[in-house]
Amino acid sequence: xxxxKGPTESNVRQxxxxxxxxxxxxxxxxxxxxxxxxxxxxxxxxxxLRAAQAIAGDEASIRSLWNDHRRxxxxxxxxxxxxxxxVEDLLQEVALSFVRKVHxxxxxxxxxxxxxxxxxxxxxxxxxxxxxxxWATGRQSADATHDADQRAAxxxxxxxxxxxxxxxxxxxxxxxxxxxxxxxxPLLLKALQNMSYREIGRLMGLPExxxxxxxxxxxxxxxxxxxxxxxx
Amino acid sequence: xxxxxxxxxxxxxxxxxxxxxxxxxxxxxxxxxPAVWRDLALALRMNQQLTSEVARATSPANNVSISDELFxxxxxxxxxxxxxxxxxxxxxxxGWIAAALLVAVFGRAGLNQSNNPGVASASLGLAxxxxxxHYLSTGQKDGTVVGEMPRKLLxxxxxxxxxxxxxxxxxxxxxxxxxxxLYRISVDELGNPAPxxxxxxxRTPATPNAPM
Numbered sequence: 001x002x003x004x005k006g007p008t009e010s011n012v013r014q015x016x017x018x019x020x021x022x023x024x025x026x027x028x029x030x031x032x033x034x035x036x037x038x039x040x041x042x043x044x045x046x047x048x049l050r051a052a053q054a055i056a057g058d059e060a061s062i063r064s065l066w067n068d069h070r071r072x073x074x075x076x077x078x079x080x081x082x083x084x085x086x087v088e089d090l091l092q093e094v095a096l097s098f099v100r101k102v103h104x105x106x107x108x109x110x111x112x113x114x115x116x117x118x119x120x121x122x123x124x125x126x127x128x129x130x131x132x133x134x135w136a137t138g139r140q141s142a143d144a145t146h147d148a149d150q151r152a153a154x155x156x157x158x159x160x161x162x163x164x165x166x167x168x169x170x171x172x173x174x175x176x177x178x179x180x181x182x183x184x185x186p187l188l189l190k191a192l193q194n195m196s197y198r199e200i201g202r203l204m205g206l207p208e209x210x211x212x213x214x215x216x217x218x219x220x221x222x223x224x225x226x227x228x229x230x231x232x
Numbered sequence: 233x234x235x236x237x238x239x240x241x242x243x244x245x246x247x248x249x250x251x252x253x254x255x256x257x258x259x260x261x262x263x264x265x266p267a268v269w270r271d272l273a274l275a276l277r278m279n280q281q282l283t284s285e286v287a288r289a290t291s292p293a294n295n296v297s298i299s300d301e302l303f304x305x306x307x308x309x310x311x312x313x314x315x316x317x318x319x320x321x322x323x324x325x326x327g328w329i330a331a332a333l334l335v336a337v338f339g340r341a342g343l344n345q346s347n348n349p350g351v352a353s354a355s356l357g358l359a360x361x362x363x364x365x366h367y368l369s370t371g372q373k374d375g376t377v378v379g380e381m382p383r384k385l386l387x388x389x390x391x392x393x394x395x396x397x398x399x400x401x402x403x404x405x406x407x408x409x410x411x412x413x414l415y416r417i418s419v420d421e422l423g424n425p426a427p428x429x430x431x432x433x434x435r436t437p438a439t440p441n442a443p444m
Contacts (some may be wrong), residue, residue: 063298074290088292093296100307169285172278190247191279193287197249216236216243219275226278 051108066098069112072203073119075192079185080123083177093122116203168231175225176218183218185209237261242272246279364403371407378406 053061070091078091097118105114174185191198196207197215204211225231241258244250250258262268358366371377381404388400415427 059303066298070293070296071290073295075286078289079317080284086292087289088296091293091296095296096302096306099302099396100309103310139288165281166284166288169281169288172281173285173289176282187282188286191283192290193283212243213240215247216240217412219243219246219278220239222278222282223274226274 048108051105051111054102054111055105055108056105062099062102065111066095069115070095071194072189072195073115075188076116076119076185077123080120080181082123082127085123085126090119090122090126090190093125094119097122112203113205171229171231172222172226175229176232178221178225179218179221183214183221186214187218187222190215238265238268241321242268242275245272246275251355282383376407376409380405 050061050065054065072093074087074091077085077087077094081087081090094115098115101118102111105111176187179187186200186204186206189195189203190197195203197211200206201208201211206214237257238261241254243252244254245258248255258272259266260274281411347412368377368380383404385402385404386399390398390400392398414430416430418426418428
């Protein structure tokens with residue numbers, strides 16, 4: 001199963017792709033022509049092994065994969081959900097679909113793009129239906145053993161963050177919702193601070209250079225929007 | 233120079249991906265246009281704010297774990313789907329009909345063994361086919377059996393060891409019973425089965441051979 005790539009991908013590639021860019025790729029080693037995707041890291045191999053176990057029905061692998069990836073799934077939902085929809089409710093929908101259908105996957109490498117597609121579908125379905133199922137049960141505390149995302153929990157936000165600063169940040173997020181989908185999603189994924197251009201590119205089915213360009217364009221447009229609305 | 237160059241370089245600085253050559257290019261641009269530095273400062277500040285806001289907005293993810301109940305729900309649904317797929321995959325045989333199913337709950341139907349013509353014959357010492365024939369004829373006499381549908385529903389076929397094929401099928405017998413209320417099984421907003429009372433007059437197929 002392949003993930004959707006967004007309606008403006010070809011245009012963006014044409015306008016901002018590697019052949020058009022006067023700059024070397026970020027983080028690239030000059031003279032190194034090797035394609036990093038041909039040399040999967042040990043981390044990739046470990047992920048694929050765990051994904052294969054999840055596809056085979058191993059519940060521990062399904063749980064640990066979900067715990068490791070739910071944070072960026074939340075960012076995807078944030079980028080595409082209707083304004084009124086609750087991220088946590090949508091995440092419950094995605095979690096249920098994940099458990100229900102992960103065994104239908106054939107290629108462990110497709111798990112992340114597939115999970116992104118599930119999240120996109122959940123967000124779009126909420127927008128179409130005008131409502132999200134409210135989950136009365138099933139919200140449980142995160143398993144600290146597997147929870148790699150605790151560092152970004154609200155308690156870890158800067159203690160001196162003032163109410164005004166939070167208000168500004170909230171308005172900034174509102175302005176980000178005005179960005180094109182294809183720009184907003186990589187921008188929010190990057191804002192998670194733990195995803196590289198390469199990881200985002202794999203998730204969205206885009207070249208790293210396109211991801212970098214989209215993020216740069218998103219930031220520029222956000223600066224312009226902020227200036228126009230007197231934010232920041 | 234490409235007008236997007238400054239934006240890409242600023243973005244690289246924000247993402248801590250800028251190399252020496254990127255900084256050199258940025259400094260060259262900034263020496264001619266101070267707005268580059270203003271944009272860089274603004275981009276860094278906005279990224280800090282956006283990062284904290286994304287962290288806050290996605291933090292509910294830590295509350296969404298995969299519970300045992302979720303596995304149970306998924307496994308149960310999978311089992312139901314597997315059965316449904318199997319029945320669907322059986323296909324038709326000899327033009328046998330695929331009957332639509334109306335699930336009805338008979339409220340206070342008053343059904344008991346004395347109303348079932350087949351039970352009364354339990355001690356007759358007949359062969360199974362004779363039991364059925366007796367049930368049909370007796371039921372038709374007292375009005376509880378309308379008749380048997382001419383077509384049968386194929387469930388499964390298995391080759392027999394000594395040749396031939398074992399056939400698993402459903403014989404469809406139409407019965408009639410008087411009830412006080414009629415209900416259809418629906419589901420509520422949580423997906424739980426819930427009876428829905430039907431009107432007194434429920435439309436039925438015009439001909440006996442039409443799918444139910």
